[in-house]
Amino acid sequence: MGLLALIAWCGLVRAGSIEIITSTDHAAPGLDRAMVRAIFAVRLREWPDGVPVRVFVLPDGDPLHVEFCREQLGTFPYVLRASWDRLVYTGTGIAPEVVANEKEMRRRVAMTRGAIGYVSVPDRAPGAGDPHTQARPVPAAMDSR
Amino acid sequence: MTIRTFLLLLLAATSWLTCARPARAFDYQVHGFASQAYLVSEGNNFFGDSTNGSHDFYEAALNGSVVLGSGLLASAQVMLRDAGLTDTGRPRLDYALLDWNALQGVNSSAGIRVGRVKNAMGLFNDTRDVIFARPGILMPQSVYYDGAGLRGIFFSSDGAQLYGSTTLGRHELSFSINGALDRNFTHKERAVLLGGSPIGAFVDDIRVKDLAFAQILDSYDGGRLTFGLSHARARVDVDPAPGIPIDAELKARIYVASLRYNAERYSVTTEYMYTRSESRSNFMGDSAGASDGGYVQFDLRLNPKWSIYARYDATFSDADDRDGSQAAAATGADRYSRFAHDVTLGASWKPDAHWGVWAEVHRIYGTATAPALDNPDGAEDERWTLLTVMAAYRF
Secondary structure: OHHHHHHHHOOOOOOOOEEEEEEHHHOOOOOOHHHHHHHHOOOOOEOOOOOEOEEEEOOOOOHHHHHHHHHHHOOOHHHHHHHHHHHHHHOOOOOOEEOOOHHHHHHHHHHOOOEEEEEEOOOOOOOOOOOOEEEEOOOHHHOOO | OOHHHHHHHHHHHHHHHHHHOOOOOOOEEEEEEEEEEEEEEEOOOOOOOHHHOEOOEEEEEEEEEEEEEOOEEEEEEEEEEEEOEOOEOOOEEEEEEEEEEEEEOOOEEEEEEEEEEEOOOOOOHHHOOOHHHOOOOOOOOOOOOOOOOOOHHHHEEEEEEEEEEEEEOOEEEEEEEEEEOOEEOOHHHHHHHHOOOHHHHHEEEEEEEEEEEEEEEEEEOOOOEEEEEEEEEEEEEEEEOOOOOOOEEEEEEEEEEEEEEEOOOEEEEEEEEEEEEEEEEOOOOOEEEEEEEEEEEEEEEOOOOEEEEEEEEEEEOOOOOOOOHHHHHHHOOOHHHHEEEEEEEEEEEOOOOOEEEEEEEEEEEOOOOOOHHHOOOOOOOOEEEEEEEEEEEEO
């Protein structure tokens, strides 16, 4: 993580990509980009089985969050933050919970029912790292854009 | 202990508790914020005795939401705000609602909210009292007028809101429609409306009827471009005291067009409001008129912590008399009180996710936006300057 932070701080483009991770109790297929967008915009609040979706994100300024917003959601962190602020201050939705780093992200997603988050993909097979989380790259073929 | 001190202590305690055990966005969430401003002006007052320096502008809120399952969410927010004589600083229940998101799909969503619900009008009406969710310390007064003391009517209403959204390609279309229960003016609102007018003695109740709001928004390409149209309408009826043969009614219709472009480093926001009002009474005759105004704001994010912004905001009491000369000729009114052109430069600094500091300077020509309550002898200087800073904390 320290190395990642150093690399990000230096402003270099990271070679890795991003994986969406969910808690093992929600391994349902069909998590395409449209669904990921609906979940992170808090339009989709429940999984198909009715369990509330619990969304975890990294801090607004975290380089991985910035990349996730751009690559997966097609938006900017400040635009997303504004939409979450609107939920909080109008009482119309639960804003995602901010976790400090990727290690915390993996831990919280693994131990929380109905959880979803994202992590960077190191140079190894997706999902091989943490046995408690199920890592899933979003299939490019299902991109709705 | 004043209520303000109590609420700030409560906020601090809750903040400490949630820091000790991080605010979980699981089955519930608890959030809050507090902000304090200082204003100093030359010429006229804005939010207190600002020509001598005013700290009489602060806001604080504490809110919570609980997921009840089956698409149900319950939320409430207690807020206090003081802004010179235009607001009281007393806690109020800002919203308290039950939200049933009855239809949930990947591409479409719809539901109903019942209770005290925030009213959507323009891009910022429903979050205008939260410094972290509005475009500066002071709102552009052309669309978000603060001077009348009747602002509470527009913020949130007891009633219901239907809402929905759907995705069409790269467009996300959403709508909301609010219907409010009829209600009587509070004592404070009555006092603001009637002032020291002798008419007050002849009036039993002033009633807001048929208050409704509707909004459609098109968010294109992940929020890069947002276009919105909003409409609000209300009728105000005067019920005379028993035996008094007066009859009066005011109808207002408000239209707002909004456009915002978000790039990575900058945003451009512009909104225009048009208000048509008709009044009818058996003692002052009938009248009708239209007021309008609008603003354009440019925000530049220099880095994740620092932003600067510039805004031009124009307000006209009569859309057919933009320099006030007709009103001056017809009634002898001060023509400068019929419009305001406000050029604003501002900066914000957000050192972390919790703190923010804002500063802005306004150079204003015209006094239509100078609150009458803060300028009891009338706003005298047609060219005036206002400097304000605000610090805020949220969790």
